[in-house]
Amino acid sequence: MTGKDLNIYVHHVTRVEGHGNILVDVKNGELKEVKLEIIESPRFFEAMLVGRRFPEAVHIASRICGICSISHTAASIKAIEDALDIKPTWQTETLRKILMEAEILDSHALHSFFLAVPDFFGLPSVIPMASTNPDVVKTAINFKKLAHEICDVMVGRHTHPISMVVDGFTNLVTEEQMAELLKKIKAALKNDVPKMLEFFSRIKFPDFERKANYTCLVNPEMYPFYDGMIKSSEAGVYRHRDYRQKIVERVVDHSTAKHAFGPVKPYMVGALARFNTNYKQLMPGAQEAAKMLGLEAPSYNPYHITLAQVVEIVHCLESMSRLIEQLLSRGIRDERVERPPLAGWSARLPPAKKSWGVGVVEAPRGLLIHEYRINGNGTIDAANCIIPTAQNLANIEADMRELVPQILDRSKEEITQLLEMLVRSYDPCISCSAHLLKVDFVE
Amino acid sequence: MAKPKVAFFDFTCCEGCQLTVLSLGDKLLDLFESVEVVNFREASSYKGQDYDIAFVEGSIASSKDIERIKEIRKRAKVLVALGACAHTAGVNAIRNFHNQQEIRKMVYGDKAWVFDSILAQPIDAIVRVDYYIPECPIDKEEFLRFVSQLLNNMKPFLPDYPVCVECKMKGNVCNYHKPNPIICLGPVTRGGCGAICPSAGNACEGCRGLIPDANLEAMEWLLNEYGVSAEDKFRFYRMYNGLMGMKK
Ligand code: SF4
Ligand code: SF4
Ligand code: SF4
Numbered sequence: 001m002t003g004k005d006l007n008i009y010v011h012h013v014t015r016v017e018g019h020g021n022i023l024v025d026v027k028n029g030e031l032k033e034v035k036l037e038i039i040e041s042p043r044f045f046e047a048m049l050v051g052r053r054f055p056e057a058v059h060i061a062s063r064i065c066g067i068c069s070i071s072h073t074a075a076s077i078k079a080i081e082d083a084l085d086i087k088p089t090w091q092t093e094t095l096r097k098i099l100m101e102a103e104i105l106d107s108h109a110l111h112s113f114f115l116a117v118p119d120f121f122g123l124p125s126v127i128p129m130a131s132t133n134p135d136v137v138k139t140a141i142n143f144k145k146l147a148h149e150i151c152d153v154m155v156g157r158h159t160h161p162i163s164m165v166v167d168g169f170t171n172l173v174t175e176e177q178m179a180e181l182l183k184k185i186k187a188a189l190k191n192d193v194p195k196m197l198e199f200f201s202r203i204k205f206p207d208f209e210r211k212a213n214y215t216c217l218v219n220p221e222m223y224p225f226y227d228g229m230i231k232s233s234e235a236g237v238y239r240h241r242d243y244r245q246k247i248v249e250r251v252v253d254h255s256t257a258k259h260a261f262g263p264v265k266p267y268m269v270g271a272l273a274r275f276n277t278n279y280k281q282l283m284p285g286a287q288e289a290a291k292m293l294g295l296e297a298p299s300y301n302p303y304h305i306t307l308a309q310v311v312e313i314v315h316c317l318e319s320m321s322r323l324i325e326q327l328l329s330r331g332i333r334d335e336r337v338e339r340p341p342l343a344g345w346s347a348r349l350p351p352a353k354k355s356w357g358v359g360v361v362e363a364p365r366g367l368l369i370h371e372y373r374i375n376g377n378g379t380i381d382a383a384n385c386i387i388p389t390a391q392n393l394a395n396i397e398a399d400m401r402e403l404v405p406q407i408l409d410r411s412k413e414e415i416t417q418l419l420e421m422l423v424r425s426y427d428p429c430i431s432c433s434a435h436l437l438k439v440d441f442v443e
Numbered sequence: 444m445a446k447p448k449v450a451f452f453d454f455t456c457c458e459g460c461q462l463t464v465l466s467l468g469d470k471l472l473d474l475f476e477s478v479e480v481v482n483f484r485e486a487s488s489y490k491g492q493d494y495d496i497a498f499v500e501g502s503i504a505s506s507k508d509i510e511r512i513k514e515i516r517k518r519a520k521v522l523v524a525l526g527a528c529a530h531t532a533g534v535n536a537i538r539n540f541h542n543q544q545e546i547r548k549m550v551y552g553d554k555a556w557v558f559d560s561i562l563a564q565p566i567d568a569i570v571r572v573d574y575y576i577p578e579c580p581i582d583k584e585e586f587l588r589f590v591s592q593l594l595n596n597m598k599p600f601l602p603d604y605p606v607c608v609e610c611k612m613k614g615n616v617c618n619y620h621k622p623n624p625i626i627c628l629g630p631v632t633r634g635g636c637g638a639i640c641p642s643a644g645n646a647c648e649g650c651r652g653l654i655p656d657a658n659l660e661a662m663e664w665l666l667n668e669y670g671v672s673a674e675d676k677f678r679f680y681r682m683y684n685g686l687m688g689m690k691k
Contacts (some may be wrong), residue, residue: 043455043504043535047537047538047541048534048535048537050541051541052678053675053676054680056648056678059648059682060534060537060682063457063459063534063579064457064532065457065458065459066456066457066459066460066461066462066463066580067458067459067460067462069457069459072689076554106466108464112464125483127475127480130472130475138470141468141469141471144466148466154642156642156643156645157580157639157643158466159459159463159466159580160459160579160646161578161641161642162639162640163644163645165645169644170643170644170645171642171643171644171645215676219534220468259478272472288471296598336644338621338623338625338644339625339645339646340625341645359512381450434596
């Protein structure tokens with residue numbers, strides 16, 4: 001429809017983590033402006049980290065995000081280890097990989113079932129589904145329970161890990177505990193995964209394609225969450241310590257979250273970027289799941305992020321079983337480390353060869369970078385954190401810019417719904433970088 | 444009797460406390476049976492403006508936040524501060540001890556002036572709070588106990604013994620008695636968490652806030668005994684309790 005005027009302002013997008021508004025302005029059928037405004041109060045994490053001893057910094061970094069606390073802890077720990085030249089053991093790294101996958105399971109179960117699905121049933125929330133689709137809700141709750149149990153047992157608490165520290169763990173799980181978790185993971189693969197796949201294979205996702213620059217970690221050994229080089233489908237593969245040459249952060253007036261840009265244009269991080277890049281390394285069941293869901297790599301449809309998350313849920317369950325089996329066959333050694341003592345602790349610091357370090361992991365929503373400069377006292381002098389949502393914001397706006405002209409002939413309600421679904425599909429964690437959607441139409 | 448209407452609100456924070464509520468699993472479904480949740484942004488797009496009990500998570504950190512919390516206070520019969528951010532301003536208060544101009548510049552460069560931000564404050568710095576559920580994040584059991592007490596017209600209460608009591612019951616070796624002693628705020632921190640941090644081999648960082656009448660002088664003496672520098676003491680208190688001197 002040409003000559004159309006449309007003014008959409010969605011105040012506080014709901015079912016996303018944090019406060020964001022959508023603004024669309026169309027005059028005479030021509031798109032004037034598309035914005036995703038982030039109105040969350042600034043958090044100043046970088047400032048919170050400066051002047052902190054590193055064991056404290058890890059716990060503060062965790063508080064950047066309640067749902068990605070394992071990822072922030074891991075990125076923080078890795079930045080510190082990179083700066084202090086600490087090489088953790090195979091056991092420590094394996095335990096961290098399991099924790100990262102447990103967090104992916106938890107976060108994806110929350111997003112795909114609780115936050116994304118209600119849209120497809122025209123419901124405001126998952127709550128009414130407890131009576132209409134009790135099986136589905138139960139499946140999601142089972143996944144979340146399992147993820148929480150894994151974190152509880154391994155790091156003392158499910159949100160904000162306690163025993164996960166620089167160079168290892170202050171408390172170690174026992175082989176019996178891991179064997180028990182393994183049984184439960186296998187049971188979930190057998191009982192809950194088929195229900196999930198059957199449910200999601202019946203959902204129809206909106207048709208929309210826009211090829212993005214997909215950016216994520218790559219690792220020849222496995223579908224990586226914990227470790228690897230950074231690969232961008234446009235800028236190629238580069239080392240984590242070189243990220244500043246490839247990623248530019250810009251402050252934009254309408255957002256308290258800084259936007260991050262690739263060398264030339266916006267890029268996408270998260271489940272779909274990982275799936276598109278690393279699908280060959282998915283565990284067999286996850287590859288099978290992708291086929292069942294009709295998700296083929298590469299998919300240029302951002303609404304498919306939710307499907308990629310479902311595939312990653314299956315992958316993480318399988319991968320965690322494999323990692324636990326490896327761990328159990330080697331036996332868990334008592335490599336407990338202690339929090340650095342309170343007095344004279346700098347004497348026990350490893351000699352610092354480098355003064356700065358970068359830690360990069362795949363958080364549930366994508367690439368997460370922590371960079372610290374650490375002084376000789378083991379105190380943080382400068383910090384920079386690049387959060388996944390900050391990287392996706394520019395890409396979401398680019399998607400909206402392409403999508404709006406394609407759907408201008410539809411009703412305002414439909415356009416708004418599709419835009420909200422698009423934003424929710426990215427699972428933005430606005431509280432980290434920026435809350436309920438109120439729609440105001442002005443014509 | 445009509446079900447009480449419950450709303451959840453978040454201010455500046457990591458939303459870990461709301462997520463803890465969302466992760467109650469089966470118990471969440473039971474909770475949804477006994478109350479009517481009218482506002483839970485994290486879980487629902489429905490936005491009710493009529494509620495009896497408001498659970499508020501996060502710290503006040505902008506002038507808009509002040510307006511919003513005053514509005515919530517006007518509507519709510521009972522206002523509960525959920526988690527350390529709402530209770531003591533939590534880790535958000537750390538930035539209060541930096542030069543505000545500098546940190547704004549550090550994060551937003553020359554655009555620092557664009558964003559509305561003030562010193563991070565606990566909820567009760569702005570409005571009256573009826574109850575507190577402390578900890579970072581809140582403890583599931585404590586939350587459920589609180590809700591059932593409130594719904595059964597019992598006055599919810601918090602333990603007033605220190606974390607050390609629970610730590611000793613768990614049979615942990617005290618952090619101060621280890622070969623390399625570790626700074627631990629257990630002696631002055633409100634118990635109720637089951638001393639989870641020392642039990643997981645780490646130290647109590649004081650996230651549940653101070654016990655009433657905490658003996659800070661004895662704590663000071665203890666830290667001096669172990670040769671902790673003034674700077675490290677401040678650092679540690681300022682994880683969660685930086686604003687304690689400003690509170691009653
Ligand atoms: S109290 Fe802790 S867990 Fe709760 S919102 Fe604040 S930082 Fe997050
Ligand atoms: S470890 Fe900490 S909490 Fe436990 S008894 Fe010692 S001081 Fe108290
Ligand atoms: S031990 Fe201390 S820091 Fe840990 S949860 Fe309890 S009060 Fe908070």
